Amino acid sequence: MDKKKFRQKYNLFLVEGNKIICELFNSKFKIKEIFSTDPQKLDRPDAPVTHISENELKKISMLQHPKDSVALCYLNPQEKFEDQNIQLVLDGIQDPGNLGTIIRLADWFGIEQIICSEDTVDVYNPKVIMATMGSFTRVNVVYTNLKEYLSETQNINIGTDMEGENIYSFERPEKINLILGNEGNGMRQETEELIQKSVMIPRFGKSQSTESLNVSMAAGIILGQLFNEKI
Numbered sequence: 001m002d003k004k005k006f007r008q009k010y011n012l013f014l015v016e017g018n019k020i021i022c023e024l025f026n027s028k029f030k031i032k033e034i035f036s037t038d039p040q041k042l043d044r045p046d047a048p049v050t051h052i053s054e055n056e057l058k059k060i061s062m063l064q065h066p067k068d069s070v071a072l073c074y075l076n077p078q079e080k081f082e083d084q085n086i087q088l089v090l091d092g093i094q095d096p097g098n099l100g101t102i103i104r105l106a107d108w109f110g111i112e113q114i115i116c117s118e119d120t121v122d123v124y125n126p127k128v129i130m131a132t133m134g135s136f137t138r139v140n141v142v143y144t145n146l147k148e149y150l151s152e153t154q155n156i157n158i159g160t161d162m163e164g165e166n167i168y169s170f171e172r173p174e175k176i177n178l179i180l181g182n183e184g185n186g187m188r189q190e191t192e193e194l195i196q197k198s199v200m201i202p203r204f205g206k207s208q209s210t211e212s213l214n215v216s217m218a219a220g221i222i223l224g225q226l227f228n229e230k231i
Contacts, residue, residue, distance in 0.1 A: 004122045011075050013124040018022060018042055019065035023134030029073050035060060036069035047071070062126040075124060079140050081113065081154050085175050086226070090116045090193045092147055092182035093215065099123065100131020101216035102180070107135035109223050114139055115177070117146045117191075150194040153177060157196045160218065164198030167225045173197075178222065180215050 012032060015021055022043050024031055031047035031208050037057055039049045057066045088106055092100050099121050106114055121128060123141040132139075150157050156173040160180070179195065181187030201213065201221050213221070 001155055004125070005124070007075065007124050012072050013075060013129065014062060014126050014128055015071040015073055016061060016063060016069070016126070017130070018069050020132075020134045021069055021071045021131070022111050023137045024071065024073065027137035028076060029137060032072040032074060034069055034071045038068055041068060049088075063130075077121065078142055079184050081115070081140065083153055083175065084111070084113045084156075086111055087155065087177050088114045088219070089146065089150070089157075089177045089179040090114060091179060091187040092117050092122050092185070095121045095183055096121050096125045096127035097131050098183065098216045099125075100128045100133075100136075102219050103128070103132045103139050103141065104135045105216065105220050106139045107132075109227055111223075112138070112140060114141045115146075115149060116143045118140060118143050143164070147194070150177070150179075150191065157194050159192065159195035159198050160200060160222070161198040162200050164200040167199045167201055167222055168223070172226050176226075178226070180219055183215055 155175040155177045
């Protein structure tokens with residue numbers, strides 16, 4: 001299930017580790033079966049559980065050092081979605097760890113929806129699921145044609161740019177799409193053309209050789225400041 005084509009063919013994806021599996025019990029996701037080396041450690045499993053050995057777990061796990069259990073879950077069909085007051089929009093994010101971290105950030109700040117370009121890494125990628133630490137069960141991640149969506153949305157499209165407004169003095173509109181671009185190339189030109197406001201994170205350190213911020217790090221800083229005025 002590490003390949004998207006197989007996840008789609010069988011309509012299934014993997015979730016590893018008791019902690020994340022237990023998040024599924026109170027979510028919209030349906031579990032087909034759980035394979036566990038210690039079923040008693042699972043908190044009220046709502047699905048069939050098969051007791052397996054550690055060697056068997058290693059054979060089915062995607063991890064170098066497998067945890068205690070693996071669950072096979074059904075993919076959720078994508079439903080029609082509507083604008084939420086505050087959304088994240090991802091344009092070509094490719095790194096599973098970045099997507100997983102961004103989903104965790106959204107969950108932390110109470111953002112219930114992330115809108116992705118069609119070439120953004122698959123949310124059901126095992127590395128994405130692991131990096132979310134269960135937050136994928138509470139954040140709706142949808143894939144669509146970004147150009148069409150950003151052209152029609154009623155939210156204000158906000159991008160990041162070194163020439164943008166200082167995030168620490170930025171006044172947040174009531175309804176926004178915070179757009180984050182590809183790790184290496186940033187957002188594509190057709191997305192940039194639909195941005196209505198831009199923000200930047202000022203550099204306080206004196207060294208000019210410091211690398212630019214990782215996209216998930218930048219997302220955390222920006223979200224922290226956007227929500228600061230509500231406190």
